[in-house]
Amino acid sequence: MHPAWRARIERALAERRAKSLYRERRVLDSPQGARVVIEGREYLNFSSNDYLGLAADPRVIEAMNEAARLYGAGSGAAHLVSGHLRIHHELEERLAEFLGRERALLFSSGYMANLGIGAALLKRGDAVFEDRLNHASLIDAGLASGARFARYRHNDGVDLAARLANAEEAMRLVMTDGVFSMDGDLAPLNEIAAIAERHEACLVVDDAHGIGVLGENGRGTLEHFAVIDRVPVLMGTLGKALGSFGAFVAGEGALIELLINEARTYVYTTALPPAAAAAAIAALEIVEREPERRAGLRAKVKLFQDGLRALGLPVPESITPIQPIVLGSAEAALAAAHRLREAGMLVPAIRPPTVPPGTARLRVSLSAAHGEEDIARLLEALSRLGLGESRNMRQSAR
Ligand SMILES: *Cc1c(COP(=O)(O)O)cnc(C)c1O
Numbered sequence: 593m594h595p596a597w598r599a600r601i602e603r604a605l606a607e608r609r610a611k612s613l614y615r616e617r618r619v620l621d622s623p624q625g626a627r628v629v630i631e632g633r634e635y636l637n638f639s640s641n642d643y644l645g646l647a648a649d650p651r652v653i654e655a656m657n658e659a660a661r662l663y664g665a666g667s668g669a670a671h672l673v674s675g676h677l678r679i680h681h682e683l684e685e686r687l688a689e690f691l692g693r694e695r696a697l698l699f700s701s702g703y704m705a706n707l708g709i710g711a712a713l714l715k716r717g718d719a720v721f722e723d724r725l726n727h728a729s730l731i732d733a734g735l736a737s738g739a740r741f742a743r744y745r746h747n748d749g750v751d752l753a754a755r756l757a758n759a760e761e762a763m764r765l766v767m768t769d770g771v772f773s774m775d776g777d778l779a780p781l782n783e784i785a786a787i788a789e790r791h792e793a794c795l796v797v798d799d800a801h802g803i804g805v806l807g808e809n810g811r812g813t814l815e816h817f818a819v820i821d822r823v824p825v826l827m828g829t830l831g832k833a834l835g836s837f838g839a840f841v842a843g844e845g846a847l848i849e850l851l852i853n854e855a856r857t858y859v860y861t862t863a864l865p866p867a868a869a870a871a872a873i874a875a876l877e878i879v880e881r882e883p884e885r886r887a888g889l890r891a892k893v894k895l896f897q898d899g900l901r902a903l904g905l906p907v908p909e910s911i912t913p914i915q916p917i918v919l920g921s922a923e924a925a926l927a928a929a930h931r932l933r934e935a936g937m938l939v940p941a942i943r944p945p946t947v948p949p950g951t952a953r954l955r956v957s958l959s960a961a962h963g964e965e966d967i968a969r970l971l972e973a974l975s976r977l978g979l980g981e982s983r984n985m986r987q988s989a990r
Contacts, residue, residue, distance in 0.1 A: 612922040613943055623648035624835075626961040628938065636966050638956045639938045643805050643913045644878070644885045645961030646835030652874045659870030667863035671698070672852070675863035683869040684840070686876055691811055691828075692820050693842040697851050700864045702800050702829035702839040703729040708855030709767075709796055709825060709841060710737040719761035721752060721793070723768045723779065728946075730767050730798055739765070746772075749783045756791035764791065770799035770813030771806070774947050774955060776914030778802075778813055785822040796825040801912060804833030810879040810886055834879070836871035838864040889913055889960040892967055896958060899971035905979055913958040916942070917979070918951050925952035928977055935973045 608614040622629035624647040628637045646652050659679055669675035680698055687696035699705035710733030714720055718739040722730060725746045734741045740761060744752040756764060766788045768779045781797065788795040799812040807815025812828065814820045825847065830838040841851055851858055878885070896915055897907045908915045919925045925941035932939045932954070943952045956970070 612926050626959055626963070626966060630938075633936070635933070635936055635938045636962075636969060637938045638958065638962075638970060639940045640957060640959065641801070641832035642835055642961070643801075643833040643889060643957070643959050644835065644875075645959055646833070646875045646878060649835065649875070649878065651878065652835055652871045655870040655874035656867040659867045663866035663870075665867070666865055669863065670859065670861060671863045672859055677863070677866050677869075679866045679869045679873070680863060683873050686873055687828075687840050688842060690876055690880070691814075691826065691842045693826065694844045695848040696840045696842040697848045697858070698864060698869070699839045699841065699855075699858060700861055701837075702798070702827065702831070703732075704857035704861065705827050705829075705839040705841055706730050706733040706767075706798060707736060708851060708857040709827060710734055710739075711856050712851050712854040713737075713794070713796075713825075714739040714765060715763075717761060718763040718765065719759045720765045720767060721755055721759075722766075723747065723772075725772050725775065726767060726769050727773050727798060727800070730769065730796075734767060747777070747779055749780065749787050752784065753787045753791065756787065756793055759791075764793035765796060766793050767796045767798070769801075770797050771801035771912050771914065773801055773914065774942055774953070775916055776801075776908060776910030776912040778806075778816065778912070781813060781817040781819045781823065785819050789822070794825065795823050796827065797823045798827045800827075800829040800832055800839075801914060803828040804875075804879045805886065805889065805912060808883075810883070830868070830872040830875075834872050834875040836875060837868040838872065885960040889958065892958045892960070892962055892964075895964060895967050896956070896971070899967065900974075903971065903975050905974070915956040915958060916953045917956065917974070918953040919979070920950055920952060922952045925954060928954055928979070931977060932973055935976075937970060937973055939970075 618630050620628050624640050624642050626637055627634050663677050663679055667675035667677055684696045684698055706729040714737035716738040720734040720739045721742050721744055722734050723746055724743045742755055744755055771778055785795055802812035804810045806812050814823055824843055826842045828840055830836045900907050922943040929939055929941035939954045939956055942955045
Protein backbone atom coordinates (compact mmCIF):
# COMPACT_ATOMS: atom_id res chain seq x y z
CA MET A 593 0.00 0.00 0.00
CA HIS A 594 1.19 3.51 -0.76
CA PRO A 595 2.56 5.19 2.43
CA ALA A 596 0.09 8.07 2.11
CA TRP A 597 -2.80 5.62 2.28
CA ARG A 598 -1.25 3.66 5.13
CA ALA A 599 -0.74 6.91 7.05
CA ARG A 600 -4.37 7.90 6.51
CA ILE A 601 -5.61 4.54 7.77
CA GLU A 602 -3.42 4.66 10.86
CA ARG A 603 -4.47 8.23 11.60
CA ALA A 604 -8.16 7.25 11.43
CA LEU A 605 -7.60 4.35 13.82
CA ALA A 606 -5.53 6.47 16.22
CA GLU A 607 -8.27 9.12 16.30
CA ARG A 608 -10.86 6.51 17.18
CA ARG A 609 -8.70 5.11 19.97
CA ALA A 610 -8.13 8.56 21.41
CA LYS A 611 -11.88 9.21 21.56
CA SER A 612 -12.83 5.82 23.04
CA LEU A 613 -14.56 5.07 19.75
CA TYR A 614 -12.44 2.15 18.63
CA ARG A 615 -14.60 -0.86 17.85
CA GLU A 616 -13.55 -4.47 18.21
CA ARG A 617 -15.15 -7.82 17.64
CA ARG A 618 -15.30 -10.70 20.05
CA VAL A 619 -15.22 -14.27 18.81
CA LEU A 620 -18.01 -16.50 20.11
CA ASP A 621 -17.34 -20.21 20.42
CA SER A 622 -20.99 -21.10 20.94
CA PRO A 623 -24.34 -20.51 19.29
CA GLN A 624 -26.11 -17.23 19.93
CA GLY A 625 -28.26 -17.45 23.06
CA ALA A 626 -28.85 -16.34 26.63
CA ARG A 627 -25.40 -17.77 27.42
CA VAL A 628 -22.44 -17.61 25.09
CA VAL A 629 -18.84 -18.74 25.32
CA ILE A 630 -15.91 -16.45 24.62
CA GLU A 631 -12.31 -17.57 25.12
CA GLY A 632 -13.45 -20.48 27.23
CA ARG A 633 -15.56 -18.38 29.59
CA GLU A 634 -19.36 -18.45 29.72
CA TYR A 635 -21.15 -15.11 29.70
CA LEU A 636 -24.73 -14.12 30.29
CA ASN A 637 -25.62 -12.45 27.04
CA PHE A 638 -27.60 -9.21 26.95
CA SER A 639 -26.29 -8.13 23.58
CA SER A 640 -28.17 -10.04 20.93
CA ASN A 641 -31.26 -9.38 18.82
CA ASP A 642 -32.33 -12.99 19.19
CA TYR A 643 -35.33 -11.82 21.23
CA LEU A 644 -37.30 -15.05 21.10
CA GLY A 645 -34.37 -17.43 21.48
CA LEU A 646 -34.91 -18.85 17.98
CA ALA A 647 -31.37 -18.54 16.57
CA ALA A 648 -30.45 -21.88 18.09
CA ASP A 649 -33.89 -23.49 18.37
CA PRO A 650 -33.58 -27.18 17.40
CA ARG A 651 -36.61 -26.98 15.09
CA VAL A 652 -35.15 -24.00 13.24
CA ILE A 653 -31.79 -25.74 12.93
CA GLU A 654 -33.45 -28.91 11.64
CA ALA A 655 -35.35 -26.88 9.02
CA MET A 656 -32.01 -25.48 7.85
CA ASN A 657 -30.46 -28.93 7.64
CA GLU A 658 -33.35 -30.29 5.66
CA ALA A 659 -33.37 -27.33 3.26
CA ALA A 660 -29.63 -27.69 2.70
CA ARG A 661 -30.18 -31.33 1.78
CA LEU A 662 -33.08 -30.46 -0.56
CA TYR A 663 -31.78 -27.24 -2.11
CA GLY A 664 -28.04 -27.18 -1.47
CA ALA A 665 -25.89 -24.69 0.40
CA GLY A 666 -26.07 -21.62 -1.82
CA SER A 667 -28.68 -20.26 -4.20
CA GLY A 668 -26.11 -19.84 -6.92
CA ALA A 669 -27.50 -16.70 -8.60
CA ALA A 670 -29.54 -13.56 -8.13
CA HIS A 671 -33.33 -14.01 -7.81
CA LEU A 672 -33.89 -12.65 -11.33
CA VAL A 673 -31.35 -14.98 -12.92
CA SER A 674 -31.91 -18.46 -11.52
CA GLY A 675 -31.50 -18.09 -7.75
CA HIS A 676 -35.20 -17.79 -6.82
CA LEU A 677 -35.81 -21.22 -5.34
CA ARG A 678 -39.12 -22.73 -4.27
CA ILE A 679 -38.23 -22.26 -0.59
CA HIS A 680 -37.67 -18.50 -1.14
CA HIS A 681 -41.01 -18.26 -2.89
CA GLU A 682 -42.73 -20.15 -0.10
CA LEU A 683 -41.24 -17.85 2.52
CA GLU A 684 -42.45 -14.79 0.60
CA GLU A 685 -45.97 -16.20 0.51
CA ARG A 686 -45.88 -17.05 4.20
CA LEU A 687 -44.63 -13.58 5.11
CA ALA A 688 -47.34 -11.88 3.03
CA GLU A 689 -49.99 -13.99 4.70
CA PHE A 690 -48.58 -13.50 8.21
CA LEU A 691 -48.40 -9.73 7.74
CA GLY A 692 -51.73 -9.33 5.96
CA ARG A 693 -50.18 -7.97 2.76
CA GLU A 694 -50.65 -8.72 -0.91
CA ARG A 695 -47.04 -9.71 -1.39
CA ALA A 696 -43.61 -9.82 0.22
CA LEU A 697 -40.17 -9.77 -1.37
CA LEU A 698 -36.98 -11.19 0.11
CA PHE A 699 -33.75 -9.23 0.32
CA SER A 700 -30.38 -10.52 1.51
CA SER A 701 -30.28 -8.12 4.45
CA GLY A 702 -32.23 -5.30 6.03
CA TYR A 703 -29.55 -2.86 5.02
CA MET A 704 -29.98 -3.84 1.40
CA ALA A 705 -33.77 -3.82 1.61
CA ASN A 706 -33.75 -0.21 2.80
CA LEU A 707 -31.29 0.87 0.12
CA GLY A 708 -33.47 -0.92 -2.43
CA ILE A 709 -36.63 0.86 -1.30
CA GLY A 710 -34.88 4.23 -1.60
CA ALA A 711 -33.43 3.44 -5.02
CA ALA A 712 -36.68 2.10 -6.48
CA LEU A 713 -39.12 4.63 -5.07
CA LEU A 714 -37.21 7.90 -5.03
CA LYS A 715 -36.02 10.10 -7.87
CA ARG A 716 -34.27 13.43 -8.14
CA GLY A 717 -36.89 16.10 -7.56
CA ASP A 718 -38.63 14.10 -4.78
CA ALA A 719 -38.26 14.66 -1.04
CA VAL A 720 -37.62 12.14 1.73
CA PHE A 721 -38.31 12.84 5.42
CA GLU A 722 -36.63 10.77 8.08
CA ASP A 723 -36.73 10.61 11.85
CA ARG A 724 -33.43 11.86 13.23
CA LEU A 725 -32.84 8.61 15.09
CA ASN A 726 -33.55 6.29 12.17
CA HIS A 727 -31.27 3.31 11.65
CA ALA A 728 -28.16 4.04 9.56
CA SER A 729 -29.48 1.95 6.67
CA LEU A 730 -32.61 4.12 6.34
CA ILE A 731 -30.51 7.27 6.54
CA ASP A 732 -28.15 5.92 3.88
CA ALA A 733 -31.13 4.93 1.71
CA GLY A 734 -32.41 8.51 1.82
CA LEU A 735 -29.00 10.09 1.25
CA ALA A 736 -28.16 7.81 -1.67
CA SER A 737 -31.54 8.26 -3.37
CA GLY A 738 -30.89 11.62 -5.02
CA ALA A 739 -34.07 13.04 -3.45
CA ARG A 740 -33.97 16.08 -1.15
CA PHE A 741 -33.15 14.64 2.26
CA ALA A 742 -34.68 16.11 5.42
CA ARG A 743 -34.64 14.90 9.00
CA TYR A 744 -37.44 15.64 11.45
CA ARG A 745 -37.15 15.70 15.24
CA HIS A 746 -37.42 12.31 16.88
CA ASN A 747 -41.05 11.10 16.93
CA ASP A 748 -42.20 14.68 16.46
CA GLY A 749 -45.34 14.70 14.31
CA VAL A 750 -45.62 18.48 14.51
CA ASP A 751 -42.15 18.92 13.03
CA LEU A 752 -42.84 16.29 10.36
CA ALA A 753 -46.19 17.86 9.40
CA ALA A 754 -44.63 21.33 9.13
CA ARG A 755 -41.84 20.04 6.91
CA LEU A 756 -44.31 18.20 4.69
CA ALA A 757 -46.56 21.28 4.47
CA ASN A 758 -43.61 23.41 3.36
CA ALA A 759 -42.25 20.93 0.84
CA GLU A 760 -42.44 21.97 -2.78
CA GLU A 761 -41.83 18.49 -4.13
CA ALA A 762 -44.91 16.63 -5.36
CA MET A 763 -43.66 13.18 -4.33
CA ARG A 764 -42.74 12.79 -0.67
CA LEU A 765 -41.61 9.72 1.20
CA VAL A 766 -41.59 9.43 4.99
CA MET A 767 -39.28 6.81 6.51
CA THR A 768 -39.20 5.74 10.13
CA ASP A 769 -38.10 2.88 12.32
CA GLY A 770 -41.02 1.11 14.01
CA VAL A 771 -38.88 0.39 17.09
CA PHE A 772 -35.83 2.64 17.44
CA SER A 773 -32.86 0.36 17.67
CA MET A 774 -30.78 2.26 20.22
CA ASP A 775 -33.61 3.48 22.50
CA GLY A 776 -36.24 0.78 22.16
CA ASP A 777 -39.05 3.34 21.94
CA LEU A 778 -41.77 3.11 19.31
CA ALA A 779 -42.62 5.52 16.51
CA PRO A 780 -46.22 6.75 17.11
CA LEU A 781 -47.33 5.10 13.89
CA ASN A 782 -51.00 6.06 14.19
CA GLU A 783 -49.99 9.72 14.29
CA ILE A 784 -47.25 9.42 11.65
CA ALA A 785 -49.58 7.49 9.29
CA ALA A 786 -52.28 10.15 9.65
CA ILE A 787 -49.79 12.92 8.90
CA ALA A 788 -48.44 11.08 5.86
CA GLU A 789 -52.00 10.52 4.57
CA ARG A 790 -52.95 14.15 5.13
CA HIS A 791 -49.93 15.36 3.19
CA GLU A 792 -50.21 12.73 0.45
CA ALA A 793 -46.87 11.20 1.35
CA CYS A 794 -45.93 7.53 1.18
CA LEU A 795 -44.91 5.97 4.51
CA VAL A 796 -42.12 3.40 4.88
CA VAL A 797 -41.72 1.64 8.23
CA ASP A 798 -38.60 -0.38 9.10
CA ASP A 799 -39.78 -2.85 11.72
CA ALA A 800 -36.55 -4.80 12.19
CA HIS A 801 -37.01 -4.93 15.98
CA GLY A 802 -40.82 -5.18 16.05
CA ILE A 803 -41.50 -8.23 13.87
CA GLY A 804 -42.12 -11.30 16.03
CA VAL A 805 -41.97 -9.23 19.22
CA LEU A 806 -44.79 -6.71 19.25
CA GLY A 807 -48.51 -7.05 18.66
CA GLU A 808 -50.97 -9.71 19.72
CA ASN A 809 -49.76 -12.06 16.99
CA GLY A 810 -46.17 -10.88 16.68
CA ARG A 811 -46.87 -8.94 13.50
CA GLY A 812 -44.92 -6.03 14.90
CA THR A 813 -45.30 -2.34 15.55
CA LEU A 814 -48.02 -1.97 12.91
CA GLU A 815 -50.14 -4.52 14.73
CA HIS A 816 -49.38 -2.84 18.06
CA PHE A 817 -50.84 0.43 16.75
CA ALA A 818 -53.51 -1.26 14.57
CA VAL A 819 -52.21 0.49 11.43
CA ILE A 820 -51.52 -2.55 9.23
CA ASP A 821 -53.59 -1.04 6.39
CA ARG A 822 -52.13 2.43 6.72
CA VAL A 823 -48.46 1.76 6.08
CA PRO A 824 -47.94 1.13 2.36
CA VAL A 825 -44.33 -0.05 2.65
CA LEU A 826 -43.29 -2.38 5.47
CA MET A 827 -39.73 -3.58 5.78
CA GLY A 828 -38.68 -6.23 8.28
CA THR A 829 -35.71 -8.46 8.93
CA LEU A 830 -35.30 -12.18 9.44
CA GLY A 831 -32.06 -11.93 11.43
CA LYS A 832 -33.43 -10.59 14.70
CA ALA A 833 -36.46 -12.13 16.44
CA LEU A 834 -36.80 -14.66 13.59
CA GLY A 835 -33.31 -15.94 14.38
CA SER A 836 -32.20 -16.45 10.79
CA PHE A 837 -30.83 -14.12 8.13
CA GLY A 838 -32.24 -11.85 5.45
CA ALA A 839 -35.03 -9.32 5.17
CA PHE A 840 -38.21 -8.51 3.31
CA VAL A 841 -40.38 -5.72 2.02
CA ALA A 842 -44.15 -6.27 2.16
CA GLY A 843 -46.86 -4.30 0.39
CA GLU A 844 -49.09 -4.24 -2.65
CA GLY A 845 -48.32 -6.16 -5.83
CA ALA A 846 -47.23 -3.22 -7.97
CA LEU A 847 -44.78 -2.05 -5.29
CA ILE A 848 -43.19 -5.50 -5.18
CA GLU A 849 -42.97 -5.64 -8.98
CA LEU A 850 -41.24 -2.26 -9.01
CA LEU A 851 -38.73 -3.44 -6.41
CA ILE A 852 -38.04 -6.62 -8.40
CA ASN A 853 -37.33 -4.49 -11.44
CA GLU A 854 -35.60 -1.44 -10.02
CA ALA A 855 -34.17 -2.06 -6.56
CA ARG A 856 -30.49 -2.37 -7.38
CA THR A 857 -29.75 -4.19 -4.13
CA TYR A 858 -32.30 -6.79 -5.22
CA VAL A 859 -31.28 -7.13 -8.87
CA TYR A 860 -27.52 -7.21 -8.50
CA THR A 861 -26.95 -9.62 -5.64
CA THR A 862 -27.10 -13.32 -4.88
CA ALA A 863 -30.30 -14.68 -3.36
CA LEU A 864 -29.98 -15.64 0.30
CA PRO A 865 -29.10 -19.27 1.08
CA PRO A 866 -32.10 -21.61 0.89
CA ALA A 867 -31.40 -22.82 4.43
CA ALA A 868 -31.83 -19.26 5.74
CA ALA A 869 -35.25 -19.09 4.09
CA ALA A 870 -36.24 -22.45 5.56
CA ALA A 871 -35.12 -21.33 9.01
CA ALA A 872 -37.26 -18.21 8.73
CA ILE A 873 -40.31 -20.29 7.77
CA ALA A 874 -39.77 -22.53 10.81
CA ALA A 875 -39.31 -19.47 13.02
CA LEU A 876 -42.50 -17.86 11.69
CA GLU A 877 -44.42 -20.99 12.59
CA ILE A 878 -43.04 -20.83 16.13
CA VAL A 879 -43.95 -17.14 16.36
CA GLU A 880 -47.51 -18.02 15.36
CA ARG A 881 -47.89 -21.08 17.54
CA GLU A 882 -46.06 -20.01 20.69
CA PRO A 883 -47.39 -16.64 21.85
CA GLU A 884 -46.03 -17.55 25.29
CA ARG A 885 -42.57 -16.57 24.05
CA ARG A 886 -43.77 -13.01 23.51
CA ALA A 887 -45.53 -13.04 26.87
CA GLY A 888 -42.37 -14.33 28.55
CA LEU A 889 -40.35 -11.59 26.93
CA ARG A 890 -42.80 -8.93 28.16
CA ALA A 891 -42.52 -10.39 31.65
CA LYS A 892 -38.70 -10.12 31.51
CA VAL A 893 -38.96 -6.49 30.41
CA LYS A 894 -41.24 -5.74 33.35
CA LEU A 895 -38.99 -7.58 35.79
CA PHE A 896 -35.98 -5.63 34.57
CA GLN A 897 -37.74 -2.27 34.73
CA ASP A 898 -39.09 -2.99 38.23
CA GLY A 899 -35.54 -3.81 39.25
CA LEU A 900 -34.16 -0.59 37.80
CA ARG A 901 -36.82 1.40 39.63
CA ALA A 902 -35.95 -0.35 42.89
CA LEU A 903 -32.31 0.60 42.35
CA GLY A 904 -33.26 4.23 41.78
CA LEU A 905 -32.04 4.07 38.19
CA PRO A 906 -33.90 5.70 35.29
CA VAL A 907 -36.41 3.39 33.65
CA PRO A 908 -36.19 3.48 29.83
CA GLU A 909 -39.24 4.66 27.92
CA SER A 910 -39.37 1.31 26.17
CA ILE A 911 -41.83 -1.57 26.21
CA THR A 912 -39.51 -3.54 23.94
CA PRO A 913 -36.60 -5.82 24.85
CA ILE A 914 -34.22 -2.95 24.02
CA GLN A 915 -33.49 -1.28 27.37
CA PRO A 916 -30.84 1.45 27.20
CA ILE A 917 -29.05 2.87 30.23
CA VAL A 918 -27.73 6.22 29.07
CA LEU A 919 -24.44 7.17 30.74
CA GLY A 920 -23.28 10.14 28.69
CA SER A 921 -19.64 9.86 27.72
CA ALA A 922 -18.18 7.10 25.58
CA GLU A 923 -15.57 6.48 28.32
CA ALA A 924 -18.24 5.93 30.97
CA ALA A 925 -20.17 3.54 28.75
CA LEU A 926 -17.03 1.59 27.86
CA ALA A 927 -15.92 1.37 31.49
CA ALA A 928 -19.34 0.12 32.60
CA ALA A 929 -19.45 -2.49 29.83
CA HIS A 930 -15.96 -3.60 30.82
CA ARG A 931 -16.93 -4.08 34.45
CA LEU A 932 -20.02 -6.04 33.49
CA ARG A 933 -17.89 -8.25 31.28
CA GLU A 934 -15.59 -8.94 34.22
CA ALA A 935 -18.69 -9.96 36.14
CA GLY A 936 -19.55 -12.42 33.36
CA MET A 937 -22.12 -10.37 31.48
CA LEU A 938 -22.16 -9.07 27.92
CA VAL A 939 -23.84 -5.70 27.56
CA PRO A 940 -22.64 -3.55 24.69
CA ALA A 941 -21.47 0.03 25.10
CA ILE A 942 -23.14 1.99 22.29
CA ARG A 943 -21.18 5.10 21.37
CA PRO A 944 -21.29 7.89 18.81
CA PRO A 945 -21.80 8.01 15.89
CA THR A 946 -24.31 5.18 16.45
CA VAL A 947 -25.99 7.45 19.04
CA PRO A 948 -25.77 11.27 19.36
CA PRO A 949 -22.69 12.64 21.22
CA GLY A 950 -23.17 12.78 24.98
CA THR A 951 -25.69 9.91 24.99
CA ALA A 952 -23.36 6.91 25.02
CA ARG A 953 -25.07 4.06 26.78
CA LEU A 954 -25.24 0.48 27.83
CA ARG A 955 -27.82 -1.20 25.64
CA VAL A 956 -29.41 -4.15 27.41
CA SER A 957 -31.22 -6.53 25.07
CA LEU A 958 -33.53 -9.00 26.77
CA SER A 959 -34.65 -12.33 25.38
CA ALA A 960 -37.40 -14.85 26.04
CA ALA A 961 -34.52 -17.26 26.61
CA HIS A 962 -33.36 -15.40 29.75
CA GLY A 963 -34.43 -16.82 33.08
CA GLU A 964 -35.63 -14.64 35.95
CA GLU A 965 -32.36 -15.40 37.75
CA ASP A 966 -30.45 -14.03 34.74
CA ILE A 967 -32.27 -10.71 35.04
CA ALA A 968 -31.59 -10.71 38.79
CA ARG A 969 -27.87 -11.23 38.16
CA LEU A 970 -27.79 -8.35 35.70
CA LEU A 971 -29.57 -6.02 38.13
CA GLU A 972 -27.20 -7.05 40.88
CA ALA A 973 -24.20 -6.31 38.65
CA LEU A 974 -25.68 -2.97 37.61
CA SER A 975 -26.26 -2.03 41.24
CA ARG A 976 -22.55 -2.58 41.90
CA LEU A 977 -21.56 -0.12 39.19
CA GLY A 978 -22.69 2.73 41.41
CA LEU A 979 -24.55 4.38 38.55
CA GLY A 980 -27.17 5.92 40.82
CA GLU A 981 -24.48 8.09 42.41
CA SER A 982 -23.62 9.98 39.25
CA ARG A 983 -25.33 13.34 38.92
CA ASN A 984 -26.45 12.72 35.32
CA MET A 985 -28.25 9.57 36.24
CA ARG A 986 -30.04 11.14 39.23
CA GLN A 987 -31.31 13.99 37.10
CA SER A 988 -32.71 11.69 34.46
CA ALA A 989 -34.30 9.25 36.95
CA ARG A 990 -38.06 9.32 36.83
C1 LIG B 1 -30.63 -4.44 12.12
C2 LIG B 1 -31.40 -3.36 11.43
C3 LIG B 1 -31.36 -3.21 10.05
C4 LIG B 1 -30.43 -4.02 9.19
O1 LIG B 1 -30.88 -5.32 9.03
P1 LIG B 1 -29.82 -6.43 8.64
O2 LIG B 1 -30.64 -7.56 8.15
O3 LIG B 1 -29.04 -6.73 9.85
O4 LIG B 1 -28.98 -5.83 7.53
C5 LIG B 1 -32.17 -2.27 9.47
N1 LIG B 1 -32.95 -1.47 10.21
C6 LIG B 1 -32.99 -1.56 11.55
C7 LIG B 1 -33.88 -0.66 12.33
C8 LIG B 1 -32.20 -2.50 12.20
O5 LIG B 1 -32.20 -2.57 13.53
